[in-house]
Amino acid sequence: MSEPLIDIKNVSKEFGGGLFSRLAPFKAVSDISLSVARNQTMGIVGESGSGKSTLLRMVLRLIQPTSGEITINGQNVWALKGGQLKAFRRQVQPVFQNPASSFNPRHSIQSILTAPLEVHGIGTPAERRDRAVELLERVGLDPAMRHRLPHQFSGGQKQRIAIARAVILGPTVVLADEPTSALDVSVQAQVLKLFSDIKDDLGLTTIFVSHNLAVIRQVSDRVAVMQHGRLVEEGPVDDIFDNPGNDYTRNLIAAVPDPAFARRNRAGTAVHPVSPA
Amino acid sequence: MQDIRKHAQGAAGPTLSIRNLTVSFAGRRQLVQAVKNVSLDIWPGEIVGIIGESGSGKTMTALSAIRLLPHKAQVEGTIHLGERDVLSYTEKQMRALRGDRIAMIPQDAMQSLNPSMRIGRQVGEPIELHRKDSASRIKTRVRELLASVKIGDTDQRMQEYPHQFSGGMQQRAMIAMGLALDPELIIADEPTTALDVTVQAEVLRLLREIRDNTGTSIAFITHELGIVAELCDWVYVMNKGEVVEQGCVDQIFNDPQADYTRMLLDATPSIHGPRDEVPNV
Structure with a gap:
């Protein structure tokens, strides 16, 4: 692997257990080390409570780790201050599960898209508008709709807008937390395709968190499996899925209902194997 | 076909x-x-x-x-x-x-279960409403039902409230309730x-x-x-x-x-x- 762009070293996060708490602290993430090479997608998969979102939020600098170090491009994420922090906020962008709740419902799509540019003092108002138009086209939306409000868009369209907003500042890293979980499969397929295309075009390094193993398999280069805050295993996506080295991963994969099941296991069985009681 | x-x-x-x-x-x-x-x-x-x-x-x-x-x-x-x-x-x-x-098993069990009613009573409620069975017979049936959906430790579980159940257990309780009268x-x-x-x-x-x-x-x-x-x-x-x-x-x-x-x-x-x-x- 080439020089890692994102490097997570022995990171842990405990919640609760403060000075006056009678309860032991809850370890949401314990001692995780992972690195993501430039232009690669790391998929993080796990069930609810596995700590996958907490880990992502620590990389986003939204939740402070209890211990350990996270570096992006050699810089310790949690040591950044002032101008460096501002630069980090340009370089690292999130895409969340529910775009509806990450947009201001009273702002037009245009002002949602241009806001990051304004915050970072980039371009004149006209240039910012042009950039918003350009990105709307890039994500497959009609720029004429840019004066509409978020609620006037479907879930898939909103997620396209969220992707446009994530890349409008020209970031190097995009961190996505279950970006397609709320979408219908046909829409999910389109959004995943868009995500991969944009990632390739812009040479992004991404972490993609999901509970959906099939989605993870489709988008990731490498995959990390988490359970109860621990890293169960990590490796190239095909290796992990085809030859899981761990019982938990094996069970997780076996539990996924798969459309291919019908092709593989049902072929040749009786047309109707049901006998009424 | x-x-x-x-x-x-x-x-x-x-x-x-x-x-x-x-x-x-x-x-x-x-x-x-x-x-x-x-x-x-x-x-x-x-x-x-x-x-x-x-x-x-x-x-x-x-x-x-x-x-x-x-x-x-x-x-x-x-x-x-x-x-x-x-x-x-x-x-x-x-x-x-x-x-x-006809029984219905909904998407979100937590939303469908009554948060202030014990699981045992809740699972037996369809029987209570539709049949004139004695309390002890209903209780026996509820025990059977919970066992059939693989909720162990039934006597203890019947006394508990929905929030004490995990998501999967809540859904099992809903299924048990649906099965109560052999729909x-x-x-x-x-x-x-x-x-x-x-x-x-x-x-x-x-x-x-x-x-x-x-x-x-x-x-x-x-x-x-x-x-x-x-x-x-x-x-x-x-x-x-x-x-x-x-x-x-x-x-x-x-x-x-x-x-x-x-x-x-x-x-x-x-x-x-x-x-x-x-x-x-």
Whole structure:
């Protein structure tokens, strides 16, 4: 692997257990080390409570780790201050599960898209508008709709807008937390395709968190499996899925209902194997 | 295909038979049809998948069988549960059917369970409402039911409240409640969508076991093709209020006829990697 762009070293996060708490602290993430090479997608998969979102939020600098170090491009994420922090906020962008709740419902799509540019003092108002138009086209939306409000868009369209907003500042890293979980499969397929295309075009390094193993398999280069805050295993996506080295991963994969099941296991069985009681 | 199915099920009629069902709502300017001329059958002992994306009318179709549609809905067509003409029933007659002959397992068990009623009482409530059984006989039955959905330590669990149960356990309790009076038909509306995959696998296995042991029919509403492939015997694919295709699971997955079904299959990511790499048996 080439020089890692994102490097997570022995990171842990405990919640609760403060000075006056009678309860032991809850370890949401314990001692995780992972690195993501430039232009690669790391998929993080796990069930609810596995700590996958907490880990992502620590990389986003939204939740402070209890211990350990996270570096992006050699810089310790949690040591950044002032101008460096501002630069980090340009370089690292999130895409969340529910775009509806990450947009201001009273702002037009245009002002949602241009806001990051304004915050970072980039371009004149006209240039910012042009950039918003350009990105709307890039994500497959009609720029004429840019004066509409978020609620006037479907879930898939909103997620396209969220992707446009994530890349409008020209970031190097995009961190996505279950970006397609709320979408219908046909829409999910389109959004995943868009995500991969944009990632390739812009040479992004991404972490993609999901509970959906099939989605993870489709988008990731490498995959990390988490359970109860621990890293169960990590490796190239095909290796992990085809030859899981761990019982938990094996069970997780076996539990996924798969459309291919019908092709593989049902072929040749009786047309109707049901006998009424 | 219909003939093969009827043959396999013997001479008795279907558990649920829907003919030319149309459900519409008065919109501001025009009538919006949520379900358009849908006909479907569920035979005894069958698990039938009704699959579609959001807005396909799958839930509306199922809710009309148990007459739980919003009041504003205008319903046309016929629905028979066995010999009963459900649409001609009065609300009082329907109440006697619901929970007794037809049970419903909802998507979100936590929302459907009463947070302030102990699980034991709650699971026994359908029996309490529909039969004049003694408290001790109801209790015995509840114990049986909880055991049948693999909730161990039943005496302790019966005393607990829903919030003390995990998501998977809550869904099992809902299933136990649905089974209380040996219904002819269970309508399961995305019952595993809120669950982790490993828990989902257990719940699906349980539903199949219940069908095998009791011979009850199950209408399984879902948006996930994978679940249909593993659980169902017969499938109806819905899109924009219409049934676009029906068939046994093998046919739907190996030889889909409708463009929409093909699109749905292509759009579903597989855990075995890109679709063209899936071994074609």
